Amino acid sequence: MIFEVFRQEKKGQAFQHAGSVDAPDAAFAEAWAREQFGRRGESEALWLVAREAVHEVHDFPDEFDLKYRRVDGYSLKVRLKEARERAGTTPARAG
């Protein structure tokens, strides 16, 4: 069985994929992952996940162009310029 190994370097940090081990069961996987990813105290914790248990998802289409959910959906620059002109608060150009 292949176990994917995720490693947390310090408490509070995200677990990151570090590699995988091939082991007959979880107990052996733990022993090998401890040797590979923990013997210099480089990990706070490990997650061992059987590869079949990982449900991977790909492709996130945006059929309706839902720009308002993204940063690039808001172009404040042009409107801010106009608003400042109306209010007479356009900053003087530097230099």
Added chain:
Amino acid sequence: MTEAQFVDYLHAGGQVEAGDWMPDEYRARLVKFIQMHGSSELMGVLPEREWILRAPTLQRKLALTAKVQDEVGHAQLIYRVVEDLGKSREDCLAELVAGEAKFHNVFHYPTKTWGDVGVIAWLVDAAAIISQKALLKCSYAPYARIMKKICWEESFHILHGRDVVLAMVTGTDAQRELVQEAIDRWWGPLMQFHGTKTPAEEDPMLHWRIKSQANEDARQQFLDGYVPQIRELGLTVPDPKLRRGADDVWEYTEPDWDELKAVVTGHGPRSAERLELRRRFLEQERWVREAVAA
């Protein structure tokens, strides 16, 4: 995706995961290259293993044992990457002991004295870490990811090697001489280590972004970093032509490429003996693998 689109994607810095589509040639080159790296880690412990029982102090024995364990661990991680590309570890090992799989030139040579152990851990690992750091940018992401851990551990080996060398050059004249003799022995293989001066545009490994550094760039980086470190200890580099040119490019005697070719095809001074040892242990420990799998 066409092959041309795939190459464009790689050249724009794109990375590939195990389950992604990839051209057959890319997969084949990855397997060959990564398998060679895994086999080198595994064979690389043998020259050092010969010195575990002869290490001068308990501390040195423990440090050397730890280095050997690290390198075997690297082989395991690297062979896992090869397995996910479609070639089993069993096949990799079978090809290795049959003499059909290559491994790095430096692991085909004898380790005559404790000086060799220091020089291997210091300079051979230094040459290797230059190649491995360039692999952190490999287009094949699972390989690039494990390289982080591998580079990190190699940095301990360089510390260990440097410490061994420093202890010897600050010791007796005889100890110092052992280090100089080891450098004299290893310099040729070290200069061959990064390979021939294939122009970047003709190197398929760079085309596929498996490697990100031309062979000669790696060698120049090695010379830049380590020639001054060797010289500051009062040691000499056995190459009368070695000098840093006006353009900061190192000039050196052309490495013996015939020797490199002969050695990596299994005709080095210790090739047969080390493969025989690996073959014997693979067979002898079969029952352990079977018991664990049962």
